[in-house]
Amino acid sequence: MKHINPKNVSINDIQKYLNGGIAPRPIALVSTISEYEENNLSPFSFYNAFGSNPPTIAFSPSRRVRDGSLKDTYYNLISTKQCVVQAVTYNMVEQMSLSSTEYEPYVDEFVKSGFTPVDSMIVKPKRVKESPFQMECKLLDMIPLGKGNGAGNLAICEVVYFHIDDDIFENGIIQPSLIDLVGRNSGDFYTRASGNAIFEVEKPLNKKGIGYDKIPDFIKESHVFSANNLGKFGNSESIPNEEDVFTFIDKLNYFESTEPMFERFYSQKKHKKMLESALFLLKIRNKKAKLFIELSAKIALENNDLDFAWKSVLYSNLI
Ligand SMILES: Cc1cc2nc3c(=O)[nH]c(=O)nc-3n(C[C@H](O)[C@H](O)[C@H](O)COP(=O)(O)O)c2cc1C
Numbered sequence: 001m002k003h004i005n006p007k008n009v010s011i012n013d014i015q016k017y018l019n020g021g022i023a024p025r026p027i028a029l030v031s032t033i034s035e036y037e038e039n040n041l042s043p044f045s046f047y048n049a050f051g052s053n054p055p056t057i058a059f060s061p062s063r064r065v066r067d068g069s070l071k072d073t074y075y076n077l078i079s080t081k082q083c084v085v086q087a088v089t090y091n092m093v094e095q096m097s098l099s100s101t102e103y104e105p106y107v108d109e110f111v112k113s114g115f116t117p118v119d120s121m122i123v124k125p126k127r128v129k130e131s132p133f134q135m136e137c138k139l140l141d142m143i144p145l146g147k148g149n150g151a152g153n154l155a156i157c158e159v160v161y162f163h164i165d166d167d168i169f170e171n172g173i174i175q176p177s178l179i180d181l182v183g184r185n186s187g188d189f190y191t192r193a194s195g196n197a198i199f200e201v202e203k204p205l206n207k208k209g210i211g212y213d214k215i216p217d218f219i220k221e222s223h224v225f226s227a228n229n230l231g232k233f234g235n236s237e238s239i240p241n242e243e244d245v246f247t248f249i250d251k252l253n254y255f256e257s258t259e260p261m262f263e264r265f266y267s268q269k270k271h272k273k274m275l276e277s278a279l280f281l282l283k284i285r286n287k288k289a290k291l292f293i294e295l296s297a298k299i300a301l302e303n304n305d306l307d308f309a310w311k312s313v314l315y316s317n318l319i
Contacts, residue, residue, distance in 0.1 A: 004017070011065050011149055011150040012065060015150060016187075019184070019186045019187075020185065023183065023191070024183025024185050025045040025046070025047065025184045026045065026087070026181070027043050027087075028043065028044045028057070029043050029085070029086045029099065030059065030061075030085050030086075031083060031084040031127065032073050032076035032125050033124050033125045034072070034075070034106075035080065036106075037124070038106050039108040039110050039125070039126060040105070041099045041109035041128070042071065042073050042100055043096050046059060046152060047059035054158050055135075055162075056156065056157070057135065057156075057159060058154050059155055060152040063146075063147075063149060063151045063152075064149065065149050066149065067149065068147075070153075077155055078142060082123040083137050084134055084137065085137055086134045087131055087133035087134075088182055089132065090194070093190060095115055095130075098112060098113045099112065110126065115128045115129070117129070120136045120161070122136050122161050123138065123161075132164065132167070132168050133163075133168070133174070134163040136161035136163075137157035137159050139156070139157050141155075142154070142155050176194055177195065177198060180192070180193070210234060210238065210239065216317070218317050219233060222294055224291070224295060224297075224298050229298055229301050232309075233301070233306075236306050239314070240307070240310050240311050242318065246315075249279070249315055252272075252275065253276055254280050257276070257278075259288065262274060262292050266295060269303060271296050271305060271309075271312075272296075272308070274292065274296040274299060275293060275308075275312050277292070293313075293315060293319075294312075296312050
């Protein structure tokens, strides 16, 4: 472990730690205009949403680390109090990066990056046509977070108009794989938030899980279950009793099986077949049967069959 007092390291290093440890960060592609109505477009990844009523977002056009100077976006926001913030998708990432070039204030980064400007409904800065998620914003406050090199300036904005592409919705929500966002990591690294990177975790919103502390010790001590597996057990509302466990086991169909057959079901992630196969191996006193039952529980958990997972893992402790 590195133990670091920020007062003893360079601003460059601090920036590197923040960029690596707080990641992937969403990217705000911010369009502003100067007092002379010149377009400006720049990305900011010190950015997030902070409230829905009113819809409030914030990002930080910081002072440059190298000399403490302020950026065009900052000056434009102070003078016009308006901007448009757009999401950055995978298809836009190279042009977005191009728009971060430090051109002179009068240079139009729409032209430089090749993005298409379209008129906004309420504010003066243009929207980026290529982004499927655009927010017209008014500046609520600009809070300086210091005066030295690298100091942030928190631009807090209210969203006064959303423009969202119909094609990125599925079942009423914006589907991660359809919007295909990118996030910023350390150095030159980015994350593409789609494909295998997307997974679901059930919200504990309307229920109260038993908690990690109530998971039986034999499960916590098993080498089969990962921290995420245990978190899922802790998110269940109750633990089945012994009678339920035996009823469940009695209803399963035993069939003649072998270790390679179990392994095949395991690789196919078929938790029911795994358990049935393991139960046969238990009957013929195979030494790995108990481990196989735990593995069936693990795969049931990962397939979101929590009831099955509990009953099989509890059975493994009763044999
Ligand atoms: C992905 C990405 C994220 C960035 N995030 C920030 C940020 O959060 N704050 C910042 O001040 N600069 C950030 N930058 C750098 C600015 O985009 C860059 O300084 C830009 O030239 C500023 O333009 P302006 O002077 O036209 O406002 C980022 C650059 C990239 C490529």
